[in-house]
Amino acid sequence: MLLFAAISPLWAQSDNGTIQGKITNEQGEPLPGIAVGLKGTAYGAPADAQGVYQIYNVPAGDYTIVVSGIGYERQTKKVALAAAATVNLDFQLKEYTEQLQTVEVIGRRETDYKNEVSYVASKTATPLKDIPQAVSYVTKEVIADQQAYRIGDIVKNISGVNMFSGYDDFTFRGFRSGSSDSKMINGMRTVGIFGPQPILANIERVEVIKGPASALFANTTPGGTMNYVTKKPLTENRKAISFTTGSFNTLRANADFTGAMNEEGTLLYRLNLAYENSDSYRDLQKNKSLMVAPSISFLPTDKTRINFDLVVTQYDGKLDRGQPIFGATSGTDLNSTPISFAIGEANDYHTNNVQYFTLSLNHQFTDALSFNASYMKFAWDEDLFEHRTSNSFAVDSLGNEIPTLMGMQVINRMRKLVSDNLSTYLVYHAKTGAIDHNLVAGVDYIQQKQPVGGGQSRAYGYRKTDGTIANSYNPANAGDYLFENGMPVPNIPHFDLENPQYNVTYAHEYIFNNRTSYAPTKYYTYGFYIQDQISFDKLKVLLSLRHENYRDVLNYDTPDENTVKQDKLLPRIGVVYALNDKVNLYGTYTESFQPQTTSSLLDPNAGGPFDPLSSNMIEFGSKTELINKRLAANIAFYRIEQNNILVNANDATNPDLLEQRGQEVSKGIELDLMGTITPNLSITANYAYNRAEITKSDNEEEVGNIKENAPEHQGGFWAKYTIDKGKLSGLGIAFGGNFVTERVTFDTYTLGLMLPGYVVFDAALFYKVNKFNISANLNNVFDKTHWAGGYSYTRLFPGAPRNYLLSVGYTF
Template sequence: MRLIIFTILASICIFNSILAQSGSITGIVKDENNNHLMAATVLVLENNIGTTTDENGKYSINSIDEGTYTLRVSYLGYEPVEVTVDIISGKETQQDIALESADNTLQAVEIIGRRARTYKNAVSFAGTKTATLIKDIPQAISYVTKEIFADQQAYRIGDIVKNISGVNMFSGYDDFTFRGFRSGSSDSKMINGLRTVGIFGPQPILTNMERVEVIKGPASALFANTQPGGTMNYVTKKPLDESRKAISFTVGSFNTLRATADFTGRMNEDGSLLYRVNLGYEDGDSHRDLQKNKTFMIAPSVSFIPTKNTRINFDLVISQYKGKLDRGQPIFGATSGTDLTSTPPSFAIGEANDYHTNNVQYFTLSLNHQFSSRLSFNSSYMRFTWDEDLFEHRTSNSFALDSAGTQIPTLMGMQVINRVRKQVSDNLTNYLVYKVQTGKISHQWVAGLDYIQQTQPIGGGQSIARGYRKKDGNITTTYNPSDADNYVFENGLPVPNIPHFSLENPQYNVSYPHEYIFNVKQSYSPTKYYTFGAYLQGQLSIDRFKVLLALRQEFYRDVLNFKQPSEDKVKQEKLLPRLGLVYDITENINVYATYTESFQPQTSSILLNPELGGPFDPLSARMWEVGSKNELIQDRLSLNVALYRIEQNNILVNANDPSNPDLLQQRGQEVSKGIEIDVMGNILSNLSVTANYSYNDTRITESDNEEEIGRIKENAPFHQGGFWTKYTMNSGLLKGLGIGIGSNFVTNRVTFDTYTLGLKLPGYVVADAAVYYKVDRFNISVNFNNIFDKTHWTGGYSYTRLFPGAPRNYLLNVAYTF
């Protein structure tokens, strides 16, 4: 330890002595009205060294070799400025900059990347399908930028949802709760506003992400069939018209090893061709037994700007995840109480040679063409492909049975699943944007057509081995004690097809498919659904009022037995309105109100099966929301507050009919209501903060089963929130040293076993901290997560499947920019 401390101190002294031989540049950035601009970006183009201005508009860049350089200063809403400066060794060069307001600084679609390097993001393209200031959108939109990813050393989407109000983990998968409602597979997730395939299992990594946005509440008026609680939009990094290059290496707990690279800049002198390449690699274990992560990602992006009126962008992402599918922590059965630590939180069930491989490829092509100052055309297409190869030993979601059919709480029933499948999604969106001024009213109209298609091609299938063995060699789904004489027994217990797993004395072996009798074999029939919609949206502004009016007609088609002789099609249609109003109390304080609806069609496999009790109406939801959006400290800090009520109707549930166990019925209504608060940005130029809090109450309000009325929805806590702040010394002997601290909390949650067996997940508070040191182009950081080693559960289903959070751990990162 002494050697490490001595090495660090010696390195700092050496760096300081090197810096003393260079020159520096300092100055003040102002606007045309002589106002100081805080957090403007100042960059030396030749060596890519940069900084941001403080609350007085002042900047300072040290350790620049003698020579002539180009200084670029940029700030949202202002035209960037480039000036030539001469640096003299041992001297400080003074260079003040004045920026002029830009009439039109927002792209129509996000083809060129975001230059800002702060926690705050001002613009959303997904909230209205046009580049609109978030404060002018009459609906809550939360986000997390890549700067927060870096400061928290977040690598997966699950690492950063704690920064978003009203969002928490439902399980350990790519599976969340938005405002009390569970996210769906593919109808709550977008990439650049385009629909993905719903991947079950591994969470997306953040290597190529610029930010993650959550559009709160129904978003069907924008994106067709969506979940009522919210829609998550992943915004990928786009090329920049300035050179930035960075590499980083990370090691840490659980044998973690990561490497990333991010290169961007011009490919030709005039800047008409830009590029960006993101690379990511990870190899590590987990805080969960047996679990391993091995991922890689290659993500190139090219922007072509042949004229000032035409912009084209192409993104390609190739990624692979190799590991095991973590089915969660099982605990002793309900007959032994609800002790969540009856097994260690690290405890997992499986075999040593289980595997789960996921390959994801997607590419996006986007076009923006400006016909005139009033009319533009936008088009985007994305093809998303996912294939899965799975072999796993997992629970049967039940405990072993003795000869009398009674559960044995320390022995877990097991099954083996071998699965191969592929899914492909195609998205195409085309729309025109028309801007016009009529008297005092400014109009922006959007008219468009969307097409979404998802298919599962022929060739997929799965085999399942489970149940109990009978003397005649057959396998039954479960053990029937009234027919005990026909079952095989060993040590007084009915013999399962897959050996039971002991929770008291776990054994991990190497097992293969030929050892089991696969009594369930299923070939996946080709499937297809497609939906197309036409919409019209108007954004009108007069004095301090802004009005958003939108209407979308959706045509949904689900094909059963696709490409088979018995092919059949289900048609479902919906007219979706959206109405919002924004009022500017002051230049920096807005209040808003909104009403919007969503729908989710029932699948053809349900609607065309008469034994299930249909026909059924589509799921529908509507939301009322009011709130305030505030820009503070010279627009460097945002404070957003939202109050909402969401009603979801026509939820399908099992009818609990003994004569027809598959019979379904529609539950009347579920209601979510609450309040959310989000704060993010810079208090000072060297003090960044993100904070959030939400209160949510989501319950069943109407049901034919009176016992259900008033029940709280699963994994929907009443209270949750957190904060993260980073402070960096910008002068003195400790210049470049930074400290980060944060915490997040979640209150108690119910599970699927709460109202039958009494299982609840306890609330928790987790604290994190980090230390940073930046010198010249090097960044060194150490993050300490869960520093008080709090045992906690981020989500869970039942006694057989709980998802513990990570114990105390660390990550050490070294990064270099050039």
């Protein structure tokens, strides 16, 4: 408080006044998040959770006050403000149902935990309650209150989603996410970065469309698709900066500036900046990130809207390959090494540069017909030097594993991937009698290239007497190997798990016995689709059909270029029935596909050609809006089946022979609760039951096995209460927790390694005075040791121990 008392005279001027009031709808309900500004000035403020706005420190004079929000008619009023006066001016806004923004080119109206509209779940701006498929989300308000900085920090708020490892790597409804076929930005395909998790400083919300989504996005994983929606410009002027410190030497700085660039409000901008420099609870690890993200919206007429986004991010750190524990011969003790324990060397590094550019256009030809187009170019390049596990333990002269010595390898890699996305479609509103149609027809094109110039060098194995390297040690030919202290000499020194040593080492110290030059590669896929959203009284039906054409180009840009074709027809059928104005029931059937690898398709010994991986889902549930539509409560029941999984045919005469016999099935229930219970109390909560198992396999012993990192139960909650009256006005408190039951690893059915379940609690305090915000978050309050994911004895991924974050922000 002494800080505020000391600096308050800097902005408090006795001759300036205040304009305040309340924004409501026609029913008298408060409208949070509505933009209020003084035309031709930088003065403005959004309405709070109670619909109240306050514009402070306004010089005396005559003004035009402008009130606007997506989904409501804009209002203006003249106001005369005397010196040191306070003017009360209320507004009642009329809602309009015809909304031009079918592509999200300006910011969302809501400013709480609840989101109302999805732009990608049906290619049109559709209320979430009218979408016949489960869509979970996390808004920027939840992200800010939890001081989440990376995507791994917020998946606990999404039912049916959990971490598979420590990378950008998740499990959706029991199925592992793919490298790039489960992640979108503004509905456009990204490059799969199996390393640093995206930071969230420029993210408006994260959506997860549950189940197969190929009818929307081409080849996708069966469990779900994650879509990042970037922050778009707002019509009101708003600027915010924040600084954060905390455990593990964390230092962060964020800035978010937005508003109109001209008096007419036809040119809007937004600029997000982020910087981080921190260590980690994991040995050797560090995070150094820098992001610059400008966005511009151009609204030349009331029929045309254009948005441009550019995001440039650089990540510098090390690639955390996880916590190794003592080998299986010592039992399954996950605590044989501390969770901070990592292997590597002090001068390892991992640099990633990510840039993406998006351009979106919406044009309304008539009241019934509109055209939408979006393009995104995404580029990623990587420079890596690492000492990592060889996924095995050291061996003695007899070939027996030594459970406390980790086998090692060194990798030096450079590569680049570039993708292009183009999505174009027409939307036509029609009416046949009492039936309304919302028709969508379009074409998507996606391509990804790996240009020439990439490559990897790898050093591993054991040294031989002739100066060469053997990939592994064979005790039957012990005389061919070098020995020291009675043990075969590794190419890369073993890592002692009992007495770890971290050094500075260099590539020239090793013999690189595996060098790979990455040949240029390319794949592209294009799809034609048609969709009709039919509305009749309380019934809504969604019918869509997509024909996908996937092409993988082998030996791209060489005389031996060869194109592999995989095609699929993908239906989507959904029904929504409104029991009343609060409860919608829905059911859906949808399919997806994933292409088989080209190596299996072109191998003459594999026995192909093979059909693509195919999936289908049946889902039904309800979506409910409570407490004047401030709270959403959803429940979903589903069954997902994936077929055409390639397995080895176990042919003694042809070990490369494959056959398509595999099947996996996931069944479950999900519950989600998001929104505001009272104007002071916000909540997000979720629960998921899932059983994902192998139902068909060439190996009979696998049938009935649970899939890796797919917990049977998981859930969590987060609640925030803010005091808005009395001496404690502006003080807020939040508390939450999440749990995950035990999970299977890749070593479970052979070596008995399981990841235990856990419960973790978090808490936070907030204080807002005038334009200052102070927040303090305590994560993992009871310092619970837990593992978020993991592969095997050599690579586990522990969650963070107890830690704190302290943030100070100023909005102006």
